[in-house]
Amino acid sequence: MASSAGLALCGQAVVVRGGSQFLATSTASSDDDSLFMYDCGTAEKKPQKDKGEDGQPVEKGSDTILASTFSTSGSYFALTDDSKRLILFRTKPWQCLSVRTVVRRCTALTFTASEEKVLVADKSGDVYSFSVLEPHECGRLELGHLSMLLDVAVSPDDRYVLTADRDEKIRVSWALAPHNIEAFCLGHTEFVSRIFVVPDHPELLLSSSGDCTLRLWEYRRGRELHCCHLASPQEPAGPWSDKRFAASRITYWSRDSWVALLCDCLPVVCIFRLDAPGRQLVCRQQLSFQHRVWDVAFEESQGLWVLQDCREAPLVLCRPVDGRWQTVPETAAVQRVSAHLHRNWAMLEGSAGVNNGFSGLYKATFDNMATYLEKKEERLQQQLRKKRHKNPPPGPNRQTKRAKSGEASWSG
Template sequence: MASSAGLALSGQALVVRGGSRFLVTSTASSDDDILFTYDCSSAEKKPQENKGEDGQPVDKGSDTILASTFSQSGSYFALTDDSKRLILFRTKPWQCLSVRTVVRRCTALTFTASEEKVLVADKSGDVYSFSVLEPHGCGKLELGHLSMLLDVAVSPDDRFVLTADRDEKIRVSWALAPHSIEAFCLGHTEFVSRICVVPEHPELLLSSSGDSTLRLWEYRHGRELHCCHLPSLQEPAEPWGDKRFAASRITYWGRQSCVALLCDCIPVVYIFQLDVPRQQLVYKQQLSFQHRVWDIAFEETQGLWVLQDCREAPLVLCRPEDGQWQSVPENATVKKVCAHLRGNWAMLEGSAGADDGFSSLYKATFDHMTTYLKKKEERLQQQQQKRRRDLPSGPNGQTKRVRAGQASRSCPS
């Protein structure tokens, strides 16, 4: 899957990525400079990366960043790219610690809560763990699915690894014994695009899917608590009313128990409130934008940052005012960060045509019985037409029905 631009926040550190590059700036008004920049195209490449199992050259990759994330404390940052590399950074101060090779191109990654490992999920359905404490150590295969993995998460106590795949499944595995499966969360009817363990309620899981739903689970028992059908929340006049879509990002704000949901290729962000006592999601509103939204992320103190395909205003900050979320006027912080992005717009330009690729994950369905019956009917009609053509015609053009026995007696010997 191609990757569009992305956004990550930890404390006041804000990371924006696009193509093979990312930059780090601060949302603090006192910090005016870009803190760190990195370009994956300049990262080291091992010779064996360019050889396949048969020793023949293979695709080197485009160096495009596919996924990235902060550790829980913000002390580490990791990314994977299209050249099959996992790159680990220390953030205080920013420094590249290691560049390691992964087996397959990766779709998602996450740090364990202890920050001792990075878990990487790939297209072949496997999850590998890489040590943070030994930044040059090789990866270890932890678990595998029979289909492509789209997201991976860990429980806040590091006891469980949660994986979401293309075959509509969410799997809950024991971290210390990944072959031991605690539960499956079943109910989605299309691929599961994103999963998110609620930090303040570690027994709860949010998931989104190509079936255009957002679901709430008590994941240890695989029990679905609530299901929101997103198309029912749209206005009839919206041009994407009949379009199937999946969420490309789920993010949670603990201050007001808010859940923000960004949908793939639709310039809309849905806002929900998590009602824990009633075990359900309460729909609040939707934020519509004039430009394509690439990514969203909550900052604990300020609100929701929105990264969009607009050079004049690449970042928008939204806050709740009188119970309604709305964009805030450009303040000094927003102006500063937007100025940094305008100065580095070249790294985001390639994302304008990129697509998260969820549309290609829908499985084609075939109605073989309808096709069979249609072809059978066509064959019967052709046979009837052929019989009519072969029968002799009377003086008035009417078809005579002559028995085979009578025809044989009327013929001269």
Template sequence: MASSVGLALCGEALVVRGGSRLLATSTSSSDGDSLFTYDCSTAQKKTQEQEQKGEDGQPGDKGSDTILASTFSKSGSYFALTDDSKRLILFRTKPWQCLSVRTVVRRCTALTFTASEEKVLVADKSGDVYSFSVPEPHGGGKLELGHLSMLLDVAVSPDDRFVLTADRDEKIRVSWATAPHSIESFCLGHTEFVSRIFVVPDHPELLLSSSGDRTLRLWEYRSGRELHCCHLSGLQEPAEPWSDQRFAASRIAYWPREQCVALLCDRLPVVFLFQLDTARRQLVHRQQLSFQHRVWDAAFEESRGLWVLQDCQEAPLVLCRPVDGHWQSDGDSAEVERLSAVLRGNWAMLEGSAGTDGGFSSLYKATCDNMTTYLKRKEERLQQQLERKRRRDPPPGHNGPAKRAKAGEEPQGCSS
């Protein structure tokens, strides 16, 4: 499940979202004055009939307008988002313009554009994936495929042949796009929900996945073969205050220029950096970037490096670059200061969403130890039985209440 605070980059277009609002600008100083904002609370509302009865025929409920997921198309020409009021909103980005507001059946958890940019696919909490046309921005949705479990992410292969879906039941499914009922493979190995999946664009046969089991895995997804698994628990410093916490890997970002993978973890002030070694088909841990504040999101810009959005009003954006093979923050960048000033001027939209954690903590499955519960209850029953027996049959010599005397007979030891 996506956090209500997010960062997205495509080319020089940068989008920051928080609560019901998004803010779009450019990382280039030449376009520094261009600023586009949109508030979902002012978007087209459902009709009264839709509010009373949902698209699936069930009683509807009014959402909070909070943005749940968003993404750019491959070329950056389009941007789409879904919100808590069950709407899919499509934008053109050059220049920025809202093209349509469409209703989805259920609240969505993730979305992606096809490589051809003909469709946008949305995955929802019930386990279904619907497709919506981009050239016909007001067209209705079409059911493509379904899971029995909540979907947490959806992706497509660079040639649009396969749709990949990740769910709460530890599965990654690879389906044929033209016939989604035909399953190419399953990628099985995670022991908790699969939070993110990412098809490597310059190595389209490879897939990255992250999970609530604190692992980052590399797959050859058409065969379902796991190539490598990185356990984050083995990379943590023991002195870190969060080293013994349960956390989920929540965001995967990739930089083709250096074949660098950045991995964020839910609510933690760190970013793990890996090198994708395609020759050996493995991931190599390179560095751990630590911050003073919780990291909300991060994304790579091809020409600069890694932009990090953090929970700090004074310095909401940090730009990290590789210097002699070591990543470090570029604290003197004029572009960072310019963009940070824009966010400080709109801090209310981020601050109001600061308490949300994306909902990952609620996705862990509750453990059930029936034997321990049974033995505890059995011990309680035995203790109760012993207590009742003591009250009913006092031990010899116990000064309990005297037996009731027979009629006309005085108890022994009583004077006449």
């Protein structure tokens, strides 16, 4: 599953990734010269055999970064790449701590709240934990699904591990004994692309799916509280008409409980307000952009940062003005980061034609009734031909003799 460019913000640290590289810097005005760059192509690689156990050639990775995240405090940063590696960094100052091998290509990762472990979800449906305190220890299998995992999260108290898979399920497992399942959050009708535990309301979970909905859950009980349909058949002229899409990012701003949803393959960001006491989401606005939006993230003191496919203006800052979200003039911090991106634009150029791969996760739907009826008719015709072959109809000579015999007896 290919990955487009990504954006991550935590405190005063900001990371922008593209292809096999990422750029890290600070939003603080006193750190004008702070810049850390890393290329996964230069990381140590595990020797690969030319052929696997089945005798087939081993597929080699491209070093493209598939997923990345900060720890809660921002002290650590981790990424996984297409070469099946987990790379861990310390951020103060930036330093690569370890490069470890994962079993399968990963789709998502997260730190535990205690920052003692990194949880990595992979394409085979497994979650492995890797120690942060012992950065060279091998991973440990924690839990598994029967289908591909698309996201993983932990509760703020580290009691629960939440996993989302391709088969519409969200599982809530005990962190200390992952084979014990607390609840399932069931209701989505397509793959669950993203899950997000609300920091201010740790009992609440947001989830997005290929069924074009954003849902709010009380996850420990597996109870759905509210469902927002992002595509409405009553609005055929809207930006969602004739499109199937999933959210590639859910991000949250604790100031006034704003939620931003980035819709995959659409240059649109949906803005919601979380009404926690009322246990519902209120759709407030849709922000449209002229360029493809790669990623979005809230910065606590400034607003919503938008990373877009535009070398002249790679970052856009949005804020609520008189209750309406809109683009505002760049701050000094945005200008500094944008200048770094402009000088290192080659890092992002390869992301222009890449999507998050959700289009290939939709279930194939087809009507096999016509094929069934056609085959049924063929079987009936075959049976009819066999019956005719065993019991041929009377020939014309026999019919004539019978007719003459009848006439003779009648005349007598």
